[in-house]
Amino acid sequence: MCTRYISPEDRxxxxxxxxxxxxPERWARDMHPLYLSPFMRRARESADYxxxxxxxQWGLIPVFSPSHIPQTKPRKGETKGKRLSTVNARVNGIEQKPTYRNAWTKGQRCIIPARSFIEPCWETGEHVPWNFRRADGQLWGLAGLWDTWTDFETGEVWxxxxxxxxNANLHPLMSRMHKLEFDSKTKMPLPIQDKRSLVPLEAHDFDRWLTCTVEEARAMLELPSVALFDAAPLAVQQP
Structure with missing residues (x-):
């Protein structure tokens, strides 16, 4: 799962x-879970598209959540609220998951702009962060869901x-990312892994993604071609 990416500037x-x-909104460039960051959606206040x-907040707040932890920068020792791992949502079975079901069934899809994103590679036995940019130099437009949550104590809307x-188990590049799971007895990699990949959208699909039906949206979700990536260890390729 992706837990870090580089957000573009408003320009x-x-x-x-x-x-x-x-x-007028400002945000960090080096994005981590629970930070505030921009995303695009279909305008709710306009009759036309x-x-x-x-x-x-990067980290979807479920409608049933009693509290959360908003952040614009790290807060050491923060304990208020319950932090849920909702920065990434698995597409498989998403319509049945209470956390994402509301946003998915209502068609609350969004596009997350990113200059690059970072994933961990463990092929050497150590955590080596890799940076993923588009080979054509354009920004990523990543597929996402959004939702609105109301704090019933303060009335504040988030x-x-x-x-x-x-799932990216068979993807030539993304299957190399993240740590392998091993059998506790044989110490061999488990035959069934669950490597993950984000879902980049192409320019001709941006408007369709924001406006199409739920069924059409699911059909649009495909693993990206390897040719789309300019990927290398972060130590030799800065985001």
Whole structure:
């Protein structure tokens, strides 16, 4: 699962998607779970189709959650609320998962802009972060879901989002990422792994992703081609 990515500046988002010019919201560039970051969705206040750029928490807050931990930067020793691992959502069975079911069935899909994202490779036996950029130099537009959560104590409304992931066991590149699971007795890698991949969208599919039916959206979710990536260890390729 992805737990770090590099967010573009508002001017880069405007140039790529024609939305969010001179937005007053600020966000960190080096994104981690529970940070506030921009994402695009279908505008809710417009009768006609329009995109809107909003800032929300990376880590979808379920509608049933009693509390959460919003962050714009790390907070050491923070204990308030219950932190749920919702920065990534597995597509398989998503319509049955209480955390994501509301957003998925309502078609609350979003596009998450990213300059690059970072994944761990354990082929050497050690954690080696790899940086993933687009080979064509464009920004990533990653498939996600968003939802709105209300704090019933304060009345404050929070937007939040999650990135969708697919099984990547057979993907030539993404299957190399993340740590292998081993049998406790034989010490051999388990035959069934669950490597994951984010789902990048292409420019011709951006509007369709935000407006199509749930059935059509599921059909759009495919593993990316290896040719799409410019990937290397982070030590030799800065994001």
């Amino acid at each position: 880069e988002i405007e140039a790529a998607w024609h939305v969010g010019a001179r937005t 329009e995109r809107e750029l909003v800032t929300g 937007d939040s989002y999650t990135m969708l992931t697919l």
